[in-house]
Amino acid sequence: MNALPPELQAQVEAICAEGCxxxxxxxxxxxxxxPPAELRKLDPDARQRILRELQAIMAVYDAH
Known part of the structure; x- marks a missing residue:
């Protein structure tokens, strides 16, 4: 799995801070x-990377 660039990681963290x-x-x-307003400025590839990261994070929560 490739690490997200810092700017995308910051977006993921901000989204996660709002709760499940x-x-x-x-x-x-x-x-x-x-996409929500805060992600519209990103290109489609960046939005897809954020989507995959959020799905991976939630898979951990949904597995329990």
């Missing part, structure tokens, strides 16, 4: 290609 429900909402929006 927010993370799930962001995942749904990214999957629907309707």
């Amino acid at each position: 429900n927010h993370v799930r909402a962001v995942i749904r929006r990214l999957e629907a290609d309707s």
Whole structure:
């Protein structure tokens, strides 16, 4: 797994700081290609990288 660049990691951390429900909402929006305002400025590749990272994080929580 490739580490995210610092600017994308900061976005992931900010999203996660809002809690699991927010993370799930962001995942749904990214999957629907309707990114939230804070991610719209990113290119599609960056948004996909954030989506994959959020999905991986939530997979840990959802497994328990």
